[in-house]
Amino acid sequence: ITHVLDTHLHADHISGGRAIAEQTKATYWLPPKDAEEVVFHYQPLEEGHNVTIGKTTIAIQPVYSPGHTIGSTSFIVDDQYLLSGDILFIDSIGRPDLAGMAEDWVGDLRETLYKRYKELSNDLIVLPAHFMVIDELNEDGSVGKKLGTLFAENHGLNIEDEAEFRHLVTDNLPPQPNAYQEIRETNMGKINP
Numbered sequence: 601i602t603h604v605l606d607t608h609l610h611a612d613h614i615s616g617g618r619a620i621a622e623q624t625k626a627t628y629w630l631p632p633k634d635a636e637e638v639v640f641h642y643q644p645l646e647e648g649h650n651v652t653i654g655k656t657t658i659a660i661q662p663v664y665s666p667g668h669t670i671g672s673t674s675f676i677v678d679d680q681y682l683l684s685g686d687i688l689f690i691d692s693i694g695r696p697d698l699a700g701m702a703e704d705w706v707g708d709l710r711e712t713l714y715k716r717y718k719e720l721s722n723d724l725i726v727l728p729a730h731f732m733v734i735d736e737l738n739e740d741g742s743v744g745k746k747l748g749t750l751f752a753e754n755h756g757l758n759i760e761d762e763a764e765f766r767h768l769v770t771d772n773l774p775p776q777p778n779a780y781q782e783i784r785e786t787n788m789g790k791i792n793p
């Protein structure tokens with residue numbers, strides 16, 4: 601392991617990224633806009649800075665894609681795969697991670713999904729961070745679909761009216777985990793449970 605990358609600063613689980621990086625002496629990459637309060641050394645993950653792994657160049661191209669958090673970053677791997685983190689799923693779209701920021705971040709989310717992702721190749725295979733229902737799995741158990749297919753089939757990518765989109769995203773936001781603030785501070789290295 602030579603590189604560890606987090607798509608965003610997580611609020612719902614303690615990331616293993618830092619521990620893995622420390623144990624393996626790997627480079628730990630974080631989106632700088634999510635990492636303003638981070639107290640340990642990390643490598644800022646910024647658009648245009650490809651991360652090359654191994655001798656065969658598997659370039660990981662970061663794409664700034666805010667909306668779930670302000671720093672959320674997607675990765676294009678090998679011109680074939682789009683690791684969308686918590687921004688886009690197979691059957692749904694991401695939501696602002698902090699309910700208090702929902703109104704501020706919903707515009708970013710729309711911009712990411714409807715403009716930035718729209719400019720990417722439809723042939724990229726989207727690999728999201730998770731799924732919610734079993735229907736999102738392919739027959740072989742994998743979770744991934746072409747971006748073009750998602751633009752055709754995913755309801756969250758097909759809401760023309762901006763106000764309606766805003767409602768869909770900000771209404772009924774799931775409750776934040778009780779410990780989300782401590783989880784975030786742990787991921788920033790500020791506290792150590």
Ligand SMILES: [Fe+2]
Pocket residue numbers: 608610611612668686697
């Ligand atoms: Fe997340």
